Amino acid sequence: MxxxxxxxxxxxxxxxxxxxxDLDAIISHYDDDIVLISPVALKVLNMPSGMVKGKDALRAYxxxxxxxxxxxxxxxxxxxxxxxxxxxxxxxxxxVKAGEFMEVNPEGKxxxxxxxxxx
Numbered sequence: 001m002x003x004x005x006x007x008x009x010x011x012x013x014x015x016x017x018x019x020x021x022d023l024d025a026i027i028s029h030y031d032d033d034i035v036l037i038s039p040v041a042l043k044v045l046n047m048p049s050g051m052v053k054g055k056d057a058l059r060a061y062x063x064x065x066x067x068x069x070x071x072x073x074x075x076x077x078x079x080x081x082x083x084x085x086x087x088x089x090x091x092x093x094x095x096v097k098a099g100e101f102m103e104v105n106p107e108g109k110x111x112x113x114x115x116x117x118x119x
Contacts, residue, residue: 002104007081010108011088018074021066027059031109034058038115044068069093 010029017025032055042050044064052061066072073093080087088100096117103112 002081002084002086002106002108004081006104006108007079007086010104010110011076011079011086014088015074015076015090018072021072023059023063023066026062027055029110030055030058031105031107031111034109034111034113036061036113036115038113039117039119040065040115 013025014029017029034053034055036052036058037050038052039050041047041052041061045052045061052058071093074090075092076088076090077097078089080089084105085101085103088102089097090100091097096119098118099116101112101114101116102110105111
């Protein structure tokens with residue numbers, strides 16, 4: 001079972017990694033078979049589905065995002081914890097609020113992300 005402490009630890013490490021722009025640390029949170037669905041992926045990758053599948057594709061997407069947004073920074077507003085899931089609610093460097101639902105496997109790796117933005 002994914003505990004509240006594990007959710008808080010994952011959240012803290014995730015925010016820290018993004019704010020350091022440490023791609024290896026960022027990608028370490030995700031399972032090899034990760035599926036991410038995001039309107040930003042749709043825009044950045046010009047993919048109508050907005051879906052990124054697999055850790056290698058996710059790494060490439062995140063690398064491109066860090067290149068496009070060199071001042072990227074996340075301010076955590078809240079974390080909601082559930083059974084094998086969490087939702088991160090944060091504000092980025094532009095003041096845009098985002099909520100990311102993350103499903104987590106028994107090993108504590110993120111297997112699915114659905115991102116939503118207040119654009």
